[in-house]
């Protein structure tokens with residue numbers, strides 16, 4: 417990893433540390449999820465960076481990929497288990513992090529547990545360790561009363577790319593891929609009281625441009641122009657000004673035509689509670705030690 421890349425990864429991480437703090441302060445009972453997402457995204461922008469993806473606010477049995485819509489109605493209640501997943505990019509270098517909150521404290525145990533699993537996982541990573549060894553170790557850290565989610569993984573990061581090919585499972589696997597010095601990776605265990613396997617739910621208001629061809633229809637063309645401005649990173653209709661009925665129909669067409677991909681919410685297969693913790697790591701770059709960019 418060259419110094420320039422490292423500098424940007426660290427800068428994005430610093431901003432994300434503050435965004436995590438803002439997320440915790442904003443996630444009070446009675447707050448609309450849209451306010452939480454927008455306050456966190458605004459913090460990133462106020463510090464001169466761009467969100468790497470729309471802030472995810474996934475509730476209870478939902479694990480990931482829900483972001484509030486413009487007319488969001490969901491309001492956080494005290495017993496909710498809310499996963500807030502946040503990303504920022506500096507010159508395309510991404511910091512990716514997530515925390516879980518439960519205002520009443522009723523479900524604090526699953527949150528403390530997943531945070532401990534993440535801490536142990538971060539300690540285990542060093543150059544030469546394989547992804548297979550890593551997954552087996554992480555699975556061993558999960559107490560019997562919970563299941564690790566087997567089909568959600570950490571991932572490599574690269575400039576302008578949030579999911580850069582190699583997946584990092586949190587369960588036993590046979591990958592012989594070795595972590596090496598200079599790797600940028602996001603480590604993100606999910607644990608659940610449910611089945612340990614997520615399934616597709618409703619569309620979660622998150623989209624990604626898949627192609628860049630000419631499209632028919634004035635509204636579709638205008639919408640594609642706006643979408644081009646998101647630089648190939650995930651976006652939400654919440655970020656599109658004047659998004660109304662016509663634009664909604666146009667977006668449906670763009671999804672049907674394969675121009676844009678729509679992400680579904682991922683939720684536990686038995687609707688069990690899910691908790692997540694995530695940090696971004698630069699492997700071995702600090703005199704052989706890891707830098708966890710998103711942790712203060």
Ligand code: MN
Pocket residue numbers: 501502503512513514604694
């Ligand atoms: Mn994330």
Ligand code: MN
Pocket residue numbers: 512513570571602604694
């Ligand atoms: Mn991630």
